[in-house]
Amino acid sequence: MAELESSSSLQAAPILEALRDLILRHNQSMPESASVKKEHLTQDERNYKNELLDELHLSLLPAIQDQLSSLSTSLSLLQRASNPNPNFGLTCQILSELDETMYETIYCIESAAIATVPDDTQDHHMGRCKDFRCTHLVLSISDLIDSLRSMFGYCTSFIESWQRSTQYPDIPMYRTATCRARGDLLKNINLCTRLAGNISRWTQVSDFEVLQDEWKEKLESFDSSLVDLVELTQSQISRQYNPTPLREHMVELARWTTLLIKLARMLLTNISNTRSKNLPFTLDAEMNSETLSLLKERPDTMVYLFGCLVITLSDSCARDTLMGGQAAIRDQIQKLTFTFESTLVVLAAHNIALPLEIDPSTLENDFETWLSEWQKSWHTGIRHFLGVLDSF
Missing domain, CATH: 1.20.1420 (A middle domain of Talin 1)
Known part of the structure; x- marks a missing residue:
């Protein structure tokens, strides 16, 4: 030994x-x-x-x-x-x-x-x-x-x-x-x-491919907010908290927030996979570093703002009081909307369609049309969220 x-x-x-x-x-x-x-x-x-x-x-x-x-x-x-x-x-x-x-x-x-x-x-x-x-x-x-x-x-x-x-x-x-x-x-x-x-x-690779890799990596960052939202809705189903009108509203807001996060993930996913047959496009190679850096940072901003919103909803449900009032939640929604809208403006201004193997007039292969449809879905989700918020 x-x-x-x-x-x-x-x-x-x-x-x-x-x-x-x-x-x-x-x-x-x-x-x-x-x-x-x-x-x-x-x-x-x-x-x-x-x-x-x-x-x-x-x-x-x-x-x-x-x-x-x-x-x-x-x-x-x-x-x-x-x-x-x-x-x-x-x-x-x-x-x-x-x-x-x-x-x-x-x-x-x-x-x-x-x-x-x-x-x-x-x-x-x-x-x-x-x-x-x-x-x-x-x-x-x-x-x-x-x-x-x-x-x-x-x-x-x-x-x-x-x-x-x-x-x-x-x-x-x-x-x-x-x-x-x-x-x-x-x-x-x-x-x-x-x-x-x-x-x-x-x-x-191109600057856009660097951005795609960065955005793809951020997709999992939304998961923690989704988990918290599931726990919030389940808390009412399992009667973890005494049911009250405010808590019921928080659960409804949580459901619409879940939809908004899923829309955000859909946007990032499709932009990160633009060489697929569904939405083939790229971005202008002559974007300056300031614009590229802004796009690179956007997913982190989205994750952070959603995280703040989810914390507000969770705390409000736990304490049975609207933390910060309606104005605070509305401000968080406005910041989220600005982040997405300004991102869409840049994407629309710099996108370049790639050659298509099939009919380019179909909806699923037209990035600008898809972006417009996504934006409509986002606005619908925001409208329903604010409708619930304004109802109490």
Whole structure:
């Protein structure tokens, strides 16, 4: 037993030290790069920025993916054996290479972002050199570096669990802990690999495709409000609260709010999947960074405003008093309507229909017509909501 303990400790010591060093080295998030604003970029400046983005796409981000794959192999994470047999010597080498690639990636995106860029209202013709794109990539790579740092922590936990299960092979608890730690580490590696792949894609695709990915990711953010609304309506059915006229009105408002949230999700879903046969369109490639950033932030604004409305309804139902009065709820609805209406104006002004394989005159394939029908449904929902609100 003493020999087993000594052997596993000797094997694991260098890799654990390397992981501690990596966690310390990447302890801080990437600093914000200060870029110089001016009206135009020279062709040489644009070429330089594009070369840096291509280096991320063709070299650095694929290297991170390959190194993560090699790390999984060297640690025997993909083997089904209950007792993995990691190669710590190879793992140390891979971690060293990954560390170097991480620093090269940070330097590359910071160099691309710090290069002089035009004002974000004047960069509509700059393609991938827009401030919107560089800012998105800086934030995404910062997330990737943070995720890799977390992965080093999961790696440490796995190796320490492996040590204990090797030293005490007859104790099932340690084998179970190692299996769990291996699963957690593998899940984290897969997350980092997907993120690196997404960032690589974002260096090349259109601004609209970047927006689509962002909007698609926000769809699940509405779920918590929907869950709260279900609980609110169920509270009356289950008689959790004594039934009162105000609570009955709150439940009715909750039902209309549920419809509005589902309409919001429908809008985001269809815009995020515009290359389907249903609503094939894209957005003008010459939108400036200010407009693109506004569109990117809109889903967060929608989620926040719906969340505030749901909290007001839930609190009013729980306390049997209209929190803030009708004016507060009406103000929340007005803010939601403004958010959606202003978003629709931008979408309608910049949408470009894509070639259709079938009759473009049909309703389901005409984005502008669909948008108009969606808007009618939204106004109907708002009208019914306000009708209930004004009835008490």
